[in-house]
Amino acid sequence: MKFKVNSALQYSVIKPSTFIFNVHALRTANQTVLEETLVIDPYIRIEEFTAVNSPNRFVRMEVAEPMNFIISYKATVDTHCNIIENREGADTISLGKLDGEVIPYLFPSRYCQSDKLQRLAYSKFGNIQNTFHKVHAISDWIFKNVEYISGSTNSHTSALDTISERSGVCRDFAHLGIALCRALSIPARYFTGYAFKLFPADFHACFEAYIGERWIVFDATQLVPLNGMVKIASGRDAADAAVASIFGNVISTSIAVSCDIAEQTFEPIWYDNSNARFVAY
Amino acid sequence: MKFKVNSALQYSVIKPSTFIFNVHALRTANQTVLEETLVIDPYIRIEEFTAVNSPNRFVRMEVAEPMNFIISYKATVDTHCNIIENREGADTISLGKLDGEVIPYLFPSRYCQSDKLQRLAYSKFGNIQNTFHKVHAISDWIFKNVEYISGSTNSHTSALDTISERSGVCRDFAHLGIALCRALSIPARYFTGYAFKLFPADFHACFEAYIGERWIVFDATQLVPLNGMVKIASGRDAADAAVASIFGNVISTSIAVSCDIAEQTFEPIWYDNSNARFVAY
Amino acid sequence: MKFKVNSALQYSVIKPSTFIFNVHALRTANQTVLEETLVIDPYIRIEEFTAVNSPNRFVRMEVAEPMNFIISYKATVDTHCNIIENREGADTISLGKLDGEVIPYLFPSRYCQSDKLQRLAYSKFGNIQNTFHKVHAISDWIFKNVEYISGSTNSHTSALDTISERSGVCRDFAHLGIALCRALSIPARYFTGYAFKLFPADFHACFEAYIGERWIVFDATQLVPLNGMVKIASGRDAADAAVASIFGNVISTSIAVSCDIAEQTFEPIWYDNSNARFVAY
Amino acid sequence: MKFKVNSALQYSVIKPSTFIFNVHALRTANQTVLEETLVIDPYIRIEEFTAVNSPNRFVRMEVAEPMNFIISYKATVDTHCNIIENREGADTISLGKLDGEVIPYLFPSRYCQSDKLQRLAYSKFGNIQNTFHKVHAISDWIFKNVEYISGSTNSHTSALDTISERSGVCRDFAHLGIALCRALSIPARYFTGYAFKLFPADFHACFEAYIGERWIVFDATQLVPLNGMVKIASGRDAADAAVASIFGNVISTSIAVSCDIAEQTFEPIWYDNSNARFVAY
Numbered sequence A, B, C, D: 001m002k003f004k005v006n007s008a009l010q011y012s013v014i015k016p017s018t019f020i021f022n023v024h025a026l027r028t029a030n031q032t033v034l035e036e037t038l039v040i041d042p043y044i045r046i047e048e049f050t051a052v053n054s055p056n057r058f059v060r061m062e063v064a065e066p067m068n069f070i071i072s073y074k075a076t077v078d079t080h081c082n083i084i085e086n087r088e089g090a091d092t093i094s095l096g097k098l099d100g101e102v103i104p105y106l107f108p109s110r111y112c113q114s115d116k117l118q119r120l121a122y123s124k125f126g127n128i129q130n131t132f133h134k135v136h137a138i139s140d141w142i143f144k145n146v147e148y149i150s151g152s153t154n155s156h157t158s159a160l161d162t163i164s165e166r167s168g169v170c171r172d173f174a175h176l177g178i179a180l181c182r183a184l185s186i187p188a189r190y191f192t193g194y195a196f197k198l199f200p201a202d203f204h205a206c207f208e209a210y211i212g213e214r215w216i217v218f219d220a221t222q223l224v225p226l227n228g229m230v231k232i233a234s235g236r237d238a239a240d241a242a243v244a245s246i247f248g249n250v251i252s253t254s255i256a257v258s259c260d261i262a263e264q265t266f267e268p269i270w271y272d273n274s275n276a277r278f279v280a281y
Helices: A118-125 A131-145 A159-165 A170-183 B118-125 B131-145 B159-165 B170-183 C118-125 C131-145 C159-165 C170-183 D118-125 D131-145 D159-165 D170-183
Strands: A002-021 A031-041 A046-050 A057-063 A067-079 A082-084 A188-195 A204-211 A214-218 A229-235 A244-261 A278-280 B002-021 B031-041 B046-050 B057-063 B067-079 B082-084 B188-195 B204-211 B214-218 B229-235 B244-261 B278-280 C002-021 C031-041 C046-050 C057-063 C067-079 C082-084 C188-195 C204-211 C214-218 C229-235 C244-261 C278-280 D002-021 D031-041 D046-050 D057-063 D067-079 D082-084 D188-195 D204-211 D214-218 D229-235 D244-261 D278-280
Touching: A002 A188, A057 A067, A067 A229, A082 A214, A118 A131, A118 A170, A118 C159, A131 A170, A131 A204, A131 A214, A159 A170, A159 C118, A159 C159, A170 A188, A170 A204, A188 A244, A204 A229, B002 B188, B057 B067, B067 B229, B082 B214, B118 B131, B118 B170, B118 D159, B131 B170, B131 B204, B131 B214, B159 B170, B159 D118, B159 D159, B170 B188, B170 B204, B188 B244, B204 B229, C002 C188, C057 C067, C067 C229, C082 C214, C118 C131, C118 C170, C131 C170, C131 C204, C131 C214, C159 C170, C170 C188, C170 C204, C188 C244, C204 C229, D002 D188, D057 D067, D067 D229, D082 D214, D118 D131, D118 D170, D131 D170, D131 D204, D131 D214, D159 D170, D170 D188, D170 D204, D188 D244, D204 D229
Parallel strands: none
Antiparallel strands: A002 A057, A002 A067, A002 A244, A031 A067, A046 A057, A082 A278, A188 A204, A188 A229, A204 A214, A214 A278, B002 B057, B002 B067, B002 B244, B031 B067, B046 B057, B082 B278, B188 B204, B188 B229, B204 B214, B214 B278, C002 C057, C002 C067, C002 C244, C031 C067, C046 C057, C082 C278, C188 C204, C188 C229, C204 C214, C214 C278, D002 D057, D002 D067, D002 D244, D031 D067, D046 D057, D082 D278, D188 D204, D188 D229, D204 D214, D214 D278
């Protein structure tokens, strides 16, 4: 699928500050960036770099003086996500056989306190044998038990808040999904991207669980088709994969995001419990 | 310095479980493992692996049936940690110039919620210009304001608990140091090791701050000489560098740790505000 | 029912301290204290007082110097708790008609953060019309979803911890029950007492919900018969009705509690979903 | 002093709801309500009641159907608060001599987790002997260490959040003051009122500490003169003395508050460390 994605972030810098942005579409075997432009207005020198051991594409920028600026990213991206038709075939991987690079995604992180949710996770999902079914059940449970309420949470909100308060936005749904997976010893990570049909338009977040040697996408918000995303980054949680990490004193003044189809046909893959098809980016 | 280190961990496995141990002395340019043995009694097959992009040495073990076992590690290790005599020379590194692999240590993590401590950190330490002095002040502040009380905290305790409850053990002192550094945009990470003269004998934890392109060791507990440790691992916090991560149902029944000098002379480097010498492993 | 109750608390006072004890059996229309003795060994002067607007019986004691002492309470108590056979008859009371003295039990308190559990409470229990059935469902849900594990929590643990960690002791079961009731606008309060057959022997805690102008007892632990308690106190939560509130520096060195039947026949009322009988003290 | 106070709260009721309002000026020996009116537009039947063992004046209202309404209170109030010129004379009261009705204000409450702040409170203020000086030091410390930021907190925010995040509004300043007092065994309670010169205009909150058998007012925000308030209520914390407790589904659509002087002369009492005068309502 070809998508046209677009984001524009506007800031007012109060004191000298450093920004780390993560808005570029990933370049992977399944995702080709056909064209892209990044414009900072007024011009500020930036440096691109990738994170260690991940394809995440970061841009770093130092702003030495108070000023306002806009950073705009536009890209046309071709995605070919893998569709997993038959989840029965996705075997559970023994923890003892996991790759070293997958293991960090088993541990609790800032917003995913899996260490505190083990008893709850085992009691709700522990008796489901198949890992695929287990994560699917987690995603469904969050969808049914957490209310999507714009503005109900903030950047400090964690899975532990969401399990008691039962409200949040995509970021919170993802964090809770990750925490419940890890509580059950299933590696899970945070996924950010541009998302087709997301309303209100914004960056999207969901989560990936490591099943059968693949990172399968789950979106407990059920707001967008599973194959309707352009991946930006993955990480342990929003601490690793924030759209913007800001060190200094800055006010975010506006944000605009869009994600449209750039070709005529698009067969969306929606959640369907009877005939589950899943997707890996 | 040559050290003889020793650890023996005993477990009672209730249900099939997977263990990830991290008790081996690191092998680095500054730390040579002269000899080492790992014995599991009764014998259980293990697999050694290293974490991604770190020298941490892990051992993975699957225990399929209820049983008791002991894992014992013994090593003779030669350490040559770098001594930093003049902290004035350690310039602050601009965030914009940090290596990509250092950047994750700026972000909040499970036990180090730096995102919630920014105002407190700036008000207490923000006016100290030199990064070295700043982290030293953080370490001193923790030493003076947090009471070391064995058994006062548990594996869920985080920097946010410690900043209000003001008590803890080495793990908690380290987590608070890391959180305050990151709140001030100073990369910081968790350090575990064997420690000479530690009483009561146990694994030790402290923290490293990234200053002048080196990871300098700070130990807010002031319990051991700065050059008296044999490094096991570093990580974002105790979630990454736990001595034992256990997935399953297991009871820890005993733990014994020792760290002795294996040669005749040892000039310990203690904290000394007037003539500060610091150490990098 | 006649019960013989007994408690002995032993303390080592480190620095001058004030104690407020709450171990006396209540004197109410339904509970007659036939005989009782309170002995402090060695003798320390005490002052008895009652709390404002409640029959709770407190003893205050100032210990001016380091010393060890034991406070022992023994009583024979005759209880005649009301048995509510038919819960259908217990009508819901409109909030608008509640007595002023009941209203404080609608508000969140230290260990019962009902303000954070409203969405969860409504989603689980909101569709149950009859208040009696609603509170019964809450109590059953806690019994099924929270594991009773001695020593798993401490005096800081609150309902918010229990809703995510899903383990605790009688105090935690009671706090969660209270918080869920209040989240649904049902007045609820903490109940402490001596409990027949409690094993291991200790003070017991459960909760009361205000239904049909009566405070009905619910015990989510299901550890003791509903009519097998001798009431000590009620309060908003354990902050109000602690067995011992200590201001100073004191170590609790031992505690012994017992509650036995002082007559030959006792027909215990246990939980029974098919033919529910409830109890009000 | 004569004040004219005014408040107008506007709500949009979504589902049948019960309101408990607490906006009336208290009637006490020191505060005379010369005239007052309460208007609900459109008319809804209300019931006035007072809380148990407190002069707080509540209004209860049931709204059976979705609707919008405004509740407006206007009053002219004459206050004669006691001025305490010489704080040396205010002796500490032994805990052992406190009235039974004061004792609940020693215990932790929903937003004032004094049980978790004891070590911090003792280390910062424990060496100050005079209770007056101690509470004054607490109030000053909060003023200096917590930043007043409108909108930085919400109705769930507690003293434990404020001690780490170091920002808040009057409610948060008051809760932290109360928690620190109680951690030091000083009875303290929440105070709400109309406040002269408060900008931006709103209801105000501060706290009272029980010193020398009087409830002395402390306002860690230092936003209004100590004698410039018309008292509405006191309570353990905002859970007891909320301007509006709402049980149901309601949106608060607007709020307007004012407090003006109704006579020509007013000598405000401001904080003054050199010549401290304090006030009791």
